[in-house]
Amino acid sequence: MSALPFTRRAGVLPGYGLSLGITLFTVCLMVLLPLTALIVKASGVDWSDFSTSITGPRARAAFALSVGASLAAALVNGVFGTLVAWVLVRYRFFGRRVLDALVDLPFALPTAVAGIALATVYGQDGWLGSLLEPHGISVAYTRLGVTVALVFVGLPFVVRTVEPVLHELDPKVEEAAATLGASRVATFFRVIFPTFAPALLTGVSLAFARGLGEYGSIIFISGNMPLRTEIVPLLIVTKLEQYDYAGATAVAVVMLAVSFALLLLVNLFQARVRRARGLR
Amino acid sequence: MSVTVEGLTKKFAPGGRPAVHQATFTAPSGAITTLLGPSGSGKTTVLRMIAGLEAADAGTVRLGALDCTRLPVRERGVGVVFQGYALFKHLSVRRNIAFGLEVRRRPKAEIDRRVEELLALVQLEALGDRLPDQLSGGQQQRVAFARALAIEPRVLLLDEPFGALDSRVRVELRTWLAELHRKTHLTTILVTHDQDEALELSQQVVVMNEGRIEQIGSPDEIYDRPATAFVAAFIGNANVLRGTVKEGQAALGAHALGALGSAPEGSAVQAFVRPDEVKLARADPDAPAMSLGLVEALTRIGGFVKVGLRLPSGERLTVELGKAEFEALSVSQGDRVLVDLGGAKIFVEDYSI
Numbered sequence: 001m002s003a004l005p006f007t008r009r010a011g012v013l014p015g016y017g018l019s020l021g022i023t024l025f026t027v028c029l030m031v032l033l034p035l036t037a038l039i040v041k042a043s044g045v046d047w048s049d050f051s052t053s054i055t056g057p058r059a060r061a062a063f064a065l066s067v068g069a070s071l072a073a074a075l076v077n078g079v080f081g082t083l084v085a086w087v088l089v090r091y092r093f094f095g096r097r098v099l100d101a102l103v104d105l106p107f108a109l110p111t112a113v114a115g116i117a118l119a120t121v122y123g124q125d126g127w128l129g130s131l132l133e134p135h136g137i138s139v140a141y142t143r144l145g146v147t148v149a150l151v152f153v154g155l156p157f158v159v160r161t162v163e164p165v166l167h168e169l170d171p172k173v174e175e176a177a178a179t180l181g182a183s184r185v186a187t188f189f190r191v192i193f194p195t196f197a198p199a200l201l202t203g204v205s206l207a208f209a210r211g212l213g214e215y216g217s218i219i220f221i222s223g224n225m226p227l228r229t230e231i232v233p234l235l236i237v238t239k240l241e242q243y244d245y246a247g248a249t250a251v252a253v254v255m256l257a258v259s260f261a262l263l264l265l266v267n268l269f270q271a272r273v274r275r276a277r278g279l280r
Numbered sequence: 281m282s283v284t285v286e287g288l289t290k291k292f293a294p295g296g297r298p299a300v301h302q303a304t305f306t307a308p309s310g311a312i313t314t315l316l317g318p319s320g321s322g323k324t325t326v327l328r329m330i331a332g333l334e335a336a337d338a339g340t341v342r343l344g345a346l347d348c349t350r351l352p353v354r355e356r357g358v359g360v361v362f363q364g365y366a367l368f369k370h371l372s373v374r375r376n377i378a379f380g381l382e383v384r385r386r387p388k389a390e391i392d393r394r395v396e397e398l399l400a401l402v403q404l405e406a407l408g409d410r411l412p413d414q415l416s417g418g419q420q421q422r423v424a425f426a427r428a429l430a431i432e433p434r435v436l437l438l439d440e441p442f443g444a445l446d447s448r449v450r451v452e453l454r455t456w457l458a459e460l461h462r463k464t465h466l467t468t469i470l471v472t473h474d475q476d477e478a479l480e481l482s483q484q485v486v487v488m489n490e491g492r493i494e495q496i497g498s499p500d501e502i503y504d505r506p507a508t509a510f511v512a513a514f515i516g517n518a519n520v521l522r523g524t525v526k527e528g529q530a531a532l533g534a535h536a537l538g539a540l541g542s543a544p545e546g547s548a549v550q551a552f553v554r555p556d557e558v559k560l561a562r563a564d565p566d567a568p569a570m571s572l573g574l575v576e577a578l579t580r581i582g583g584f585v586k587v588g589l590r591l592p593s594g595e596r597l598t599v600e601l602g603k604a605e606f607e608a609l610s611v612s613q614g615d616r617v618l619v620d621l622g623g624a625k626i627f628v629e630d631y632s633i
Contacts, residue, residue: 170364172362172363172364172366173367173368175353175360175366176362176427177379177383178333179331179332179333179353179354179356179358179360179428180354180380180383180427180428180430181355181383181384181431182354182379182380182383183354183383186383190379190382194370195369195370277369
């Protein structure tokens with residue numbers, strides 16, 4: 001059961017050493033090396049510069065917005081992405097294939113295009129913006145706009161992680177719950193939800209991570225006002241444009257640490273759930 | 281509590297052949313009734329309509345005196361054991377069994393007590409904290425039984441409960457189910473395509489084919505007095521021989537069998553004879569209903585021998601003999617033997633379409 005790290009489990013396919021070697025090499029080259037360079041660069045920064053860069057009001061506001069909007073968008077996607085996945089898996093209707101393809105569009109679209117499109121639709125004169133504005137709801141150039149853009153970008157992550165799990169859900173299990181007297185609500189929360197919850201968590205955390213790093217779609221709709229609608233990636237770019245390399249690096253390192261810590265946490269939690277369910 | 285279905289009909293595709301057509305029978309209280317038939321015969325659909333998992337197009341379902349045709353599944357109080365178990369994989373054995381009681385919001389103490397009783401009943405006391413995936417197929421099946429029994433159902437519905445298990449476990453669980461039924465005396469409806477299961481376990485067998493009921497009777501009646509050609513062929517893996525009506529008897533090659541009374545001369549007949557009902561002999565050519573068969577193949581399967589015969593008409597016949605019987609007969613491949621088809625069941629084919 002408890003395999004030591006790097007111990008070999010004999011399998012049908014050969015090439016354990018080779019494939020692990022290539023994997024480690026790729027991860028080092030593509031992921032670790034640039035990140036190390038970032039940290040080395042940051043370590044050259046004077047500590048007081050470093051702390052002022054990341055604790056200044058502008059940086060704090062940007063961190064709060066990036067994390068808050070990403071989290072809000074990920075949660076919205078958690079609900080609606082699940083619904084979309086459910087509809088795609090359980091129902092056969094005209095246009096299902098088209099809907100299926102549409103879900104993937106945010107993956108493929110250059111995010112700047114999405115940003116421009118969203119800014120057009122939600123702007124004061126846009127289709128939706130002109131309807132919402134009279135009710136005092138403005139989307140463009142607000143934090144709500146940032147969240148809307150992140151919902152758009154993050155949706156496929158939830159749909160595509162939850163979908164396969166829902167697909168494998170045996171309808172007989174729901175029938176069994178019904179014969180045992182469970183209402184539809186009880187069947188959902190006691191039987192269906194626990195089955196796909198781990199996948200949902202993965203999807204939501206992927207959408208969340210994507211939100212933290214998102215840049216292109218947001219800069220068009222947020223207005224980029226410091227302290228109000230400025231996100232962390234934009235802050236980094238701004239600092240770079242002002243030749244404040246030390247400040248940019250400091251913010252980047254904190255962002256990196258936060259993202260990594262969150263993803264690690266989610267992964268550890270997943271592993272625990274899987275162990276508790278007797279899976280490896 | 282008895283279960284009565286009347287005129288139960290279900291069509292899945294509009295305009296297509298009904299999956300179930302006018303099914304009517306009563307499963308007597310406290311007995312095991314088996315719905316037996318090949319796949320696609322509609323037996324599972326009948327069970328699902330009794331459970332309320334499928335809405336009937338026509339007909340009624342009654343539990344005792346209560347008409348529950350329109351009653352939703354969760355209010356019918358039926359225990360269902362599904363093909364492939366359909367256990368809740370994220371819940372322990374204990375929580376699986378407790379599920380029906382938990383959703384009914386029974387007191388915790390009562391649930392705990394009941395779950396322990398059921399674990400003992402299905403002999404899984406030691407495995408209560410395991411997850412379904414950590415159990416063998418037979419153990420999972422017993423969890424499915426315990427879960428269905430937990431709600432104290434009015435009737436127990438079993439859909440191919442042993443379908444996915446290997447043959448030794450199937451036979452073991454059959455004995456176990458018979459014992460369980462003796463303890464609980466629950467009215468049980470069992471769906472199966474396995475005639476051994478049906479004949480061994482049930483007090484009443486309902487044979488279905490292509491959505492219709494072919495025969496209802498005790499296992500012995502079904503076996504000894506099949507009402508239709510389908511039942512005769514299906515039960516006991518009978519050999520089929522074709523012939524015509526000649527002088528009030530069925531003429532099958534050199535064999536003339538049965539008294540068919542008023543059957544019109546020349547109508548087609550089918551004779552069904554089970555492998556263990558054919559008698560073979562080396563001598564006595566004067567015995568009635570006999571003719572010669574050529575021994576084409578001999579296969580010893582443990583305690584019995586399967587003899588492949590070809591009749592003068594060219595039709596093939598499979599005969600099973602006990603090992604002692606075979607040794608007494610002492611024939612080998614290429615020999616000719618006398619074939620007694622006296623046990624055959626004869627059906628004049630229905631020519632009025």
